Amino acid sequence: KTxxxxxxxxxxxxxxxxQAKAIGDFDFDAVFISKEASDNNIYRRGGGSAFPLFCLV
Numbered sequence: 367k368t369x370x371x372x373x374x375x376x377x378x379x380x381x382x383x384x385q386a387k388a389i390g391d392f393d394f395d396a397v398f399i400s401k402e403a404s405d406n407n408i409y410r411r412g413g414g415s416a417f418p419l420f421c422l423v
Contacts, residue, residue: 377401377418378399378400378401378418378419379399379400379401379404379416379417379418379419380397380398380399380416380417380419381397381398381399381400381404381408381414381415381416381417382396382397382414382415382417383396383397383409383414384409384413384414384415396409396414398414400416404416
């Protein structure tokens with residue numbers, strides 16, 4: 367069985383800041399997309415929550 371074409375064969379995650387209100391601005395800019403393993407403290411005011419977008423076993 368062949369894998370699906372990109373981007374569906376990649377495990378990527380949406381990472382959101384847990385401390386979004388601590389930024390102090392109306393623009394929400396604490397969002398990251400990663401295809402690699404990420405540090406638990408990715409944002410300077412605290413860690414992020416990772417949500418997998420594609421997960422192939």
